Amino acid sequence: MEQTPILKIDKVSKSFGPVQALRSVDFDLLPGEIHAIAGENGAGKSTLMNIIDGILQPDEGRIFFRGEAVEIASPAVAQRLGIGFVHQEIALCPDVSVAENICMGATATSRSLLMDYKDIDTRARAALRELSDISPAALVRDLSISQQQLVEIAKALTLDCQVLILDEPTAALTEKEAQILFGIMRRLADRGISIIYISHRMVEIFENCDRVSVFRDGQYITTRDVADITPSDVVAAMVGRVIDTLYPDKQAAHERSDEVILEIRDLTEAARFRNVSFDLRRGEILGLAGLIGAGRSEIARGICRLEGKVTGEVRLNGKPIDIRHYRDSIDQGIVYLSEDRKGDGVFLDMSIASNIAALAVEQVATRLGIVDDSREADQAVRLGQSLGLKCGHIRQPASALSGGNQQKVAIAKMLSVGPKVIFLDEPTRGVDVGAKAEIHRILRDLARQGVGIFVISSELPELIGLCDRVLVLREGEISGEVTGDAMTEENIMYLASIEQEREQTA
Amino acid sequence: MDKLAEPSAETPKPAGIAEAVKRLLGMRETGLIAIILVLFVVMSFASPYFLTWVNMRAMAMAFAVEGIVVVGMTILLISGGIDLSVGSVTALAMVIAGLLFLAGVDPWTASAVSILACTGIGAVMGFFVTRIGLHHFIVSLAVMVIARGACLLGTGGRPLGLYTLPPEFKFIGQGAIGVIPVVIVIFLVVVVAFDFMLRRTTLFRKVFYTGSNEKAAAYSGIRTKKVVFLTTTLCSALCGVAGVIYMARFGSAQPTFGIGMELNVIAAAVIGGASLKGGSGTIFGAILGAILLSVVSSSLALLDVSVYWQDIIRGSILLTAVTVDHFINKKRQQAA
Amino acid sequence: MDKLAEPSAETPKPAGIAEAVKRLLGMRETGLIAIILVLFVVMSFASPYFLTWVNMRAMAMAFAVEGIVVVGMTILLISGGIDLSVGSVTALAMVIAGLLFLAGVDPWTASAVSILACTGIGAVMGFFVTRIGLHHFIVSLAVMVIARGACLLGTGGRPLGLYTLPPEFKFIGQGAIGVIPVVIVIFLVVVVAFDFMLRRTTLFRKVFYTGSNEKAAAYSGIRTKKVVFLTTTLCSALCGVAGVIYMARFGSAQPTFGIGMELNVIAAAVIGGASLKGGSGTIFGAILGAILLSVVSSSLALLDVSVYWQDIIRGSILLTAVTVDHFINKKRQQAA
């Protein structure tokens, strides 16, 4: 089957100062295929996509579109060629309605003088219909990250494109939305549209894609038909070595203890969740599952007093604690890793070292409150290394890191205070397979050392593989708990959406 | 909440009074309108002269021309910029038109050239901001100083007496159509036109997108630099228009005109809900802000409050007004 | 690329002059220093009086006290705020201290009370910003008007003659330690102290976190509202200090002092690399910015440039300087 590729990348290189993000990369995309790209964090995937979309210009190399050499000077040019792009980092206008955001590309190229709000509304509705019930009139600033991710996808779908790039679109989505997205992708591909799909989730790649290309350290490694290989082949090509176990061993029966670290009783916040009670035991990793908007993040943030007015009781090691501000929570040893990395997880224009020190600057300061640069640097190097952080040097601004590496910085920040209880909201969002396994192993080690670990994740395999016990949340209430062999995707999905099942049968 | 409404109260439908009241209450500007109404009621009890036609007319005249500049500033703020040079550029517009007129050019041509020159100044600022990458604040500060210098250089620091301006031209600034002064007619046309454009045209919607998240807008294929260039240029062009009208109104060109105007103009836009971070704001709100500031000043003068107390009262009313507006707005958003 | 390394310019190692030069070239302020040096060289050829001790002293005296306000403004800008009231609050500090002194309070106590009062004004602004949720711009604008009103009210609009201030007190403003005026000594102490604190202390580190990304700072357990409250208060407190020093220097309290000072002060900070969006800036840079502005003004006066040209030249130099600095800085970042 010899087809002319719709898009061909020929020996493209790109560097950021001393960092060579892409080295003479080749890549081609056939009409109507779903082409996955895999690679570790910082392998250069997003950089290549940014070049294809005209956001960045290559230092060297050429791009062919439908066989002709093209120069993509800006996203506007890319749009005209028919390239649509769902960005890894959400890029929406917060002060503007969902509908206008979705139709922004059309507005940009529109020849008509006046806005046709009715048409915009219709088109936004059409694009959103399958994905979600988000109101087109809502302002983007009022949406949660996962909802914004859906809007970003809807936005790309309205473009009349030939090539659709999806850079980790499912990182913040739950299984349900992800499946809808895959359905849409399939249909687009059937209509002859080519899709580039970037993900760190092997299952998704193998279930939905036709071919997969692997990048490592800015170099193109190989392209294979998915049918011809196995996930571990891809991982081996990505990492350069074989990763045997994706998840660490679970808590052994003899390790199980009844000692409770964190006790939550009747936690309620008027609009968002009601009567949430659970125990977090020593040595276990507790998961929390639920659909988008079920209120999982709110519970964690409520406990840490990051937002909302929460009532209920919190006991740490048996003693009731009084937390008024997140600072108190940190002082008690309870920390929270945010799901919105860019919005509230990292300080983009500050150095990596300062980012990691942010939770407790006092730790890297003398007793007089003078920050000791070398201690700050040592801490960053130590934590960075333990998480496999990949960066030029730790005085670079965080904005110079790839998405996954920014996530590692955020995690390093949590770990810097030696917490007793950690709430992790989508902890491995955007993190590559190798690093993910590493993070899982670190979490398990921490649990063994007696740290209470509480994981919120939209990726069910991650919850099942990592956690000893999973709570399921539905519309602000705990609808059940699964452990041991009962921890299956079916059971969790069932508990997460009973209501809907009932509605459907009724 | 589920239907796609246009930004604020748009398409008027014959839906009954209840609906209209509800829509009014839902608007961003409701709080401000309420505050101004309260001020009007208080003032009409405090002074018998307040609610007279002549007083209303005088108050309107006092902010109408500056209101044109407020329009330009609001659009610029929405796009994420700011302009400190509005006062000097307005003065420069008077000076350029005045000098040309004194040199024998007919006043209409002189005005057109002057407005064009101001547009050019805006374009230069736009160039420095979008091409060189400097911040609006610092560029417009430099231009503020340069334009003031140009005013002084052109006039030797002396006001130009333009008493010989032909009556047809002075009509712009001093005449009336029926009972409505021409200045106010021009002001209303500018306000209505730009309010409409800002809400309904694709061009000006891009201003919102750019100001809200420049990157996202650029990723959507919007030429954000062009948008910013445009809003920067437009603001200066409107200063040119204002300057020419002032010239017709006062029959003179004052090189020192408009010192400190920038703070007033920005304050009006911000009181009216424009964000200094870009991405939000309305012409209607900004004009309400300008009205509020102007009514307060006029009222204090009407009541003959001691000069030494005026600033204190004015500042306090400003602070109270924005605080009250803030709470009303918060309530409104919670209710929505 | 794969290893975690510290950058070379950090940990000071005894590495010789080459290393020191390299570190200097790596600094944000290098461009500005270069521009100022060029200006100095040009000026010392242009005027035989430029490089005299008396001229240097006069230039330093002209910006030293305002420099203290620049320090406060820079810290406030870094935390994401802005303060338009600095000029009026400085004047109010003079007026309060002056009135108390005339009422028989000894000048030291009067000064302390006055600085405290300014701190209180800052706290009120901080309250409106952090608790009510208003924007710094509008709050400080209102306070600017109110404080100016208070100055007029307190003095009846006339300067207070404080000729009877005791010499020990006037020494602060007029005396010298050796050949160095006390004002400049105080200025240097303030600059060095705050520069150190801002770069090295945990407290001020939180100012950077807050300004860089307020939400992320809150999610790191930083009480961002307290931080902003603090920087807002500090800025006004430093205005109080500046006002008291001015009083000692001039032996009078002027209700109209410092009109327009805010733009000058903000410009200095911004030229020096502070971002109006918060999160970045240095005291050192801001002071260089103040020096640049001051040297340009002084030089034009020294060269007897026609007043009608001065503003044009001043604005153009400002624009050129920030453009050049921008390019030098870009080069530097690319090289890094």
Place this chain on the structure above:
Amino acid sequence: ESKFQCEPGETYIMNVMVSAHPYWVPVYQGFKQAAEAMGCETIFSGTPDYDITKQIASFEQDLVKQPAGVLLHPMQSDPFIEPIDRAIDSGIEVVTFAADSPKSKRSAYITSDNLAEARFAAEEIVKQIGDSAEYAVLENPGQSNHDLRVTALISYMEQHYPNMKLVGRQATNQDSNAAYRATASILQANPNLGALWIPEAGSAEGAVAAVLEAKADVLIMHADVTPTTLEHIKAGNIHMALNPNQGMQGFMGFVATFMAAHSDMFDPFNDYKVSGYNPMQIPFVDNGFAVITKDNAESFDLNAYMQGRDPN
């Protein structure tokens, strides 16, 4: 022995604040004319800003140039005491004009008599509209000569014409739009307003516009003059303007400064030799003011006056 002539290169400086203000232009012309007559060099200096620290810096920079004397308009009196004294101690004579620094060692002060202006204006108002009418003032708090013109007029009225009623007093700070607004409001609140006194010309421009628009019959008088107010005087919209005699101010200012620098010409009958002060001491010179009306307005066109003259 000294004559009324300069040594070659002998230089005198005139230093002002807000140096682009047109007020200084005729003053400096007078200064220059005297200097030319006496073979001296002159420099116009100061700061374009309304900023005392900048003016002090520019004054100190003037001293670096070692002039024979400086004719100074000190923006504030007390802040200049120390710089003026330092200048005089270093042998540079200082004379003040239009604003004084009385506690300093300056040797002379040339000014318009603002009290006389105010008295004249008060009498004229009473003459025109009677001694039991309503009047209002605009003002510019903080600028001493403007302040004086207003406060002196008010107290003169209170003393001599107790039936004159002050019905409006608004700060407009030389801003014509603010003056327009304030005047419009005053006219609203006081339909019987008879006269308006304005201490400077910028506000007068706005006030006239408001009065004309309201078609009110109000007598406007102001101090200083601009081309626009001049035209309004010609047209009868403004009754009269009182303009300080700027040329005389500059000319006398130069002569006084020269004399202070050449005090060796002069051996007065007093104790200066023992006490060591400059014998050339003049506490106060009144440069007088002109009354501008419809009839003589032609002579007060500054642009016409400046034709062919160098402003620097």
